[in-house]
Amino acid sequence: MKNWSEVEASIGRLKLDPHRLACGCAVKLDLQRVVYPALRAIRPQLQALGLGLAGREDADIFPRSAELSFRRRIYRFDAQQVVPLAPGAERRAVTVSSVYRPQSAPELARRWLEFYRALLSEGAGLQIGKGHTIEAYTPDDEFVHFDFYRPAGAARPGWQVANNDTIQLIDPTRELGAPEQSEVALSNALNDLFSLGAVEEIQVYPFYAAPSSSLAAQIAENMSNFCLEYGFAYHRQEPISENTLLIGATVFGASSRQLPTFYDRIDQGDLILVHRAFGDLAPINLLVEQLITGDGTANSLGQRRAELQRAVDERIAVMRRPNLAVGRLIQHFSPEMDEPFDEGRHIKVTTDISGPGVDVFRELAERVGRDVVLERLPLADEELVRRASENFLLPNGTAGTNGALALIGASALIERLGAELEALGHWPQIIGQVAGPGGRLVLPPEAKQYIADWPDAYRLIDKSR
Numbered sequence: 023m024k025n026w027s028e029v030e031a032s033i034g035r036l037k038l039d040p041h042r043l044a045c046g047c048a049v050k051l052d053l054q055r056v057v058y059p060a061l062r063a064i065r066p067q068l069q070a071l072g073l074g075l076a077g078r079e080d081a082d083i084f085p086r087s088a089e090l091s092f093r094r095r096i097y098r099f100d101a102q103q104v105v106p107l108a109p110g111a112e113r114r115a116v117t118v119s120s121v122y123r124p125q126s127a128p129e130l131a132r133r134w135l136e137f138y139r140a141l142l143s144e145g146a147g148l149q150i151g152k153g154h155t156i157e158a159y160t161p162d163d164e165f166v167h168f169d170f171y172r173p174a175g176a177a178r179p180g181w182q183v184a185n186n187d188t189i190q191l192i193d194p195t196r197e198l199g200a201p202e203q204s205e206v207a208l209s210n211a212l213n214d215l216f217s218l219g220a221v222e223e224i225q226v227y228p229f230y231a232a233p234s235s236s237l238a239a240q241i242a243e244n245m246s247n248f249c250l251e252y253g254f255a256y257h258r259q260e261p262i263s264e265n266t267l268l269i270g271a272t273v274f275g276a277s278s279r280q281l282p283t284f285y286d287r288i289d290q291g292d293l294i295l296v297h298r299a300f301g302d303l304a305p306i307n308l309l310v311e312q313l314i315t316g317d318g319t320a321n322s323l324g325q326r327r328a329e330l331q332r333a334v335d336e337r338i339a340v341m342r343r344p345n346l347a348v349g350r351l352i353q354h355f356s357p358e359m360d361e362p363f364d365e366g367r368h369i370k371v372t373t374d375i376s377g378p379g380v381d382v383f384r385e386l387a388e389r390v391g392r393d394v395v396l397e398r399l400p401l402a403d404e405e406l407v408r409r410a411s412e413n414f415l416l417p418n419g420t421a422g423t424n425g426a427l428a429l430i431g432a433s434a435l436i437e438r439l440g441a442e443l444e445a446l447g448h449w450p451q452i453i454g455q456v457a458g459p460g461g462r463l464v465l466p467p468e469a470k471q472y473i474a475d476w477p478d479a480y481r482l483i484d485k486s487r
Contacts, residue, residue, distance in 0.1 A: 024313075029194055032197070036198070036232075036234055040194045043194055045193065045303060045310075045423075049156045049188070049190050051124065051130075053378060061131070063128065068135070068138055073149075075150050076151045084151065084173065084182055085173060086173070088174070088177075092227065094227070094259065095167075095170065099120070099166050100164075101136040115149070115151065117166060117167060117168050118153070118156060119165075120156050120167070121155060121156075123157065151184055159266040162265060165263075169227060180222075180276055180279065181276065183214075183218055185215055187214065188211075189268075189269055192341065199241065204244035204248065205343075206341045208249075208271055208273075209424040211273045213427070215274075216348060216427070217372045217427050218349075219349055220275030220276055221353055223255075224253075224254040224274070226254050226271050227274075228241075228242060229268065230242070233266065238264075245271070252346065285370075285371055285389060288390045290457060291433060292433070293432075294428055294429075295430075295440055295443075295453070296400065296426040296428050297426055297428075299402040300402065300421075300422050301406075301407040301419050302341055302422040303416060303423065305330060307416055309330050311413070330406075336402075337402060341424045341425075342424075344424075347446050351442055352429065355439065365432040369431045370431045373430075374428075375422070379419075379422070380418075383396060383454075384477075387462055392458065393463075394464065395455055395464040396453050396463070397483070399465070400449075400451045411473060417474050419472040419473060428453075440452065462481050463479065465481065466482070466483055467483065
């Protein structure tokens with residue numbers, strides 16, 4: 023086991039600061055306070071420029087075809103240096119914005135609007151199917167990245183799905199070139215596909231950066247080996263930068279069935295099932311905190327470091343495995359393309375609760391206009407999550423990376439799916455249900471122990487009645 027001075031020396035040799043590297047999805051900017059307000063403020067202006075923004079889904083959904091064209095472009099986040107897109111057929115893309123310490127949502131909105139005005143100044147159309155925003159390591163690492171794609175060839179029955187997810191690393195105490203760093207990152211990108219049952223024709227376009235050529239080569243090899251193990255098509259790409267650390271991918275999948283996006287079917291009494299416990303990032307953050315501040319023998323939880331290390335190893339072992347089997351189950355319980363929806367046999371809605379944690383259910387409640395009541399939060403280690411939140415190591419202890427998948431549907435079907443998931447070796451639990459009109463997320467009282475930055479939008483179940 024490394025001590026913190028060894029971690030600093032190992033990462034410092036690459037001219038990186040381990041104190042500034044984010045574990046898992048913590049590299050993303052806050053959605054509710056920065057990203058979403060920025061987009062809402064400029065959405066009309068963006069639409070007037072010819073920029074379309076897809077609705078809030080786990081991934082981009084578009085008609086399936088025999089082939090798929092792909093092209094990658096990366097721009098400096100500087101409107102003065104943008105080469106405009108040439109007019110022509112409407113383009114579709116997933117995008118990643120890397121921003122250095124944005125001061126506010128209005129500041130991010132201003133910069134985005136200036137950038138897209140320059141990019142689309144010649145009248146080209148652009149549809150953003152999926153995007154996310156990460157914090158740049160330095161001001162020199164600001165960029166806006168696009169992976170453009172277009173259905174090509176003959177139309178085929180079904181749907182295609184696209185996503186990009188990118189992290190810096192999952193555990194700074196491990197070698198940056200360790201396979202699990204890359205495997206967690208790729209599994210995290212694929213999770214949004216599998217949540218929709220898009221488990222066919224998986225294609226992986228790696229998106230990565232490393233401050234040394236040897237580390238970049240190791241990351242690429244790890245991702246190639248991962249794809250070979252699971253039968254995914256791997257499309258080699260060059261690293262995007264030599265100044266920072268990023269590990270992720272743009273991924274594509276397909277389904278020959280309808281996708282579980284039947285939001286209009288959600289009704290009072292529908293149950294919410296998660297395929298496993300969550301809260302995976304707490305042990306990692308506690309271990310790092312202990313290494314920085316402790317003596318390496320005991321921590322404030324009264325646990326020896328070896329016990330905390332075991333908890334970290336267990337969570338990473340879960341996160342590095344793709345949820346492919348769960349995705350196949352979701353596809354199996356989705357309607358055929360020409361089949362009418364039947365709530366007794368088909369899942370209504372699914373979602374990945376990785377980055378936002380339980381906040382995905384608040385978004386669901388707002389979307390369907392009904393209260394979503396969670397009666398329990400199954401955490402992999404409640405005590406570790408509570409301590410990480412109490413010490414402000416995590417703003418939301420329910421968040422994760424390659425996290426649990428949630429399945430929502432009629433009660434009889436959800437109970438059957440629980441048995442199916444248990445047979446696959448998972449620990450499924452029904453955590454709540456859809457209630458009457460309202461559009462609020464209602465959480466159990468203990469939830470406040472696990473979320474340090476408590477949003478006003480959250481409500482607690484009143485158990486005194």
